[in-house]
Amino acid sequence: MGGAEKATEPAASDALANILRAAEVEFADKGFEGAGMKALALRAGVSQSLLHYHFGSKDNLYAAVIRERSRLINEDRLVRLRAIDPAGPGALARIFEALFVPALGPLGGGRAYARIFAGLIAGNARDQALVKEFYDPTAREFLRAIGAALPGVTAADAARIYQFALGVLASVIARDGRTERLAGAGDAVIDDVGLVEALTAFAVGGAEAIAGKTKNPRED
C-alpha cells in the first residue's frame, strides 16, 4: 500500500535494482522455499506481478540474484588471483586471501548474500546447478593456482583443499554469533580485522598439511 513516490526519486530502472536487492534479503532470511513472492514484492515496493514481468518465475529471480552477486565476487577474485605469482613467496596465503576477501567484503553483499552463499554448500539440486554455472569457472582457476603453489600436489588433493577452504569460509560467512557464544565472551573477542588472517592461516596450514601427507615421503 501507499505507493512509493516516484517523481523525485532516482527513477530509471529503479524497480529492477529494488527487486534484486529485496530478493537477496528475502531469500537470505527465509531460503528459497520460505521466501514468498508477495512479501518480496512488498519489500521491494512494487507489485507482485512486476516480479513475474521482469523475471518470469521465482526460480529465475533466485538465479538472477546469485548470478549478479557471484559476478561481482568472482570478478574481484580473479583480479586478485591473477596478480599473484604462484611461485613467489607466500603465494598460497595470497591465493586464499583472493578467495576469501571478496566474499567477506562489501562486494560480497554483506550478511544477506552471505547466508545464501553458505546455503549453497548444503546443495540441493537447484543450488548445485547454480554453483556449477556461476562458480565453477572461477574455481578451476583457483585449483590451478593451488596446484602451482603446492608443487607435487595431485589434482584431487587440490580440489579437496579448495573444497575445505570453501567450507571454512562458509563457516565464517554466516555469522550467527555461535563462536562468540562458545568462546564465552561478548562480541568483542573475534574482530573482523583478525578474521581474514585467521582464515588464511588455517587454510594455508591445512593445505600444506595435506600436500605434505600426499607427497612421496622419500622425497621430502
Place this chain on the structure above:
Amino acid sequence: MGGAEKATEPAASDALANILRAAEVEFADKGFEGAGMKALALRAGVSQSLLHYHFGSKDNLYAAVIRERSRLINEDRLVRLRAIDPAGPGALARIFEALFVPALGPLGGGRAYARIFAGLIAGNARDQALVKEFYDPTAREFLRAIGAALPGVTAADAARIYQFALGVLASVIARDGRTERLAGAGDAVIDDVGLVEALTAFAVGGAEAIAGKTKNPRED
C-alpha cells in the same frame, strides 16, 4: 491405505520410527520450508493427521529429527573424546577424528541427515536455536580439549578453530559431486577411506597454524 500388518511385525510404535525416518529424508531433500507434511506422511505410510497427533507441529517434528540424530552423533563423539589424553602424542588429530568420524559414519544418518547438518551452518533463527540446544554442550567439551591439546591458545582461538573445523566437515558432509567434478575425474579420485585422514590432516594443520600465529613469537 494398506495398513501394515502388525501381528508378526515388530509392531509397537512402528509409526513413530517411520515418521522420524521419513521426516529426516524429506527435510534433507527439500529443507524445512520445502518439505511438505502431506508428502512426508505419504512417505512414512501414515496419515498427515498422525504427524500432528504425535508431534503437534512441523517445527516440533523438525526439532525431533535433529534431537534424535544429534544425540546419537554427540554421544559417540563424547565417548571418543573422553578416551583421549589431551597431553598425549597426536592428541589434536584424535580430537578432530572424534569430531568428524561420528558425523560421517552410519550413526550420522547417511546422506539424509548430512544435508540437514550442513544446512545448520547457514543458520536461520530456527536452526540456530536447535544448534544451541543440541550441539553446544558437546561443542564446549571439544573446545576444552582443543585448548588442552594446544597449550597457550586463547579461548577465542579455540572457538575459532572449532568453527573452522566444523566448516570443513560441512563441506564434506553434503557430498554433491563438485569436488570430483572440479578434479576432472569420475568418482574414484576421492575415496572415503582417505577422506577422514585428509579432513583431520587439514584441521590439524590449520589449528596449529592459528595456534602458532597467536603464540608469542619470541617463545617459539
Place this chain on the structure above:
DNA sequence: TAGCCTTGACTGATCGATCAGTCAGTGTGA
C-alpha cells in the same frame, strides 16, 4: 499512435493445521 512498465484483481493449487469420529485394546466390577 506505439511500446514499454506497472498495476490490481484474480485463479487453482497447496500449505499446515484442526476437527469429529473410528477402532482396537485394556482395565474394572459383578
Place this chain on the structure above:
DNA sequence: TCACACTGACTGATCGATCAGTCAAGGCTA
C-alpha cells in the same frame, strides 16, 4: 464370562491462509 467405561492411536474431511503465477487494462514516454 460378560458388559461397560475409558484410553491411545489413527483417519478422512476440511479449515483458512498463502502460494506462484496470469491477465486485461491503465499510465507514461516518445
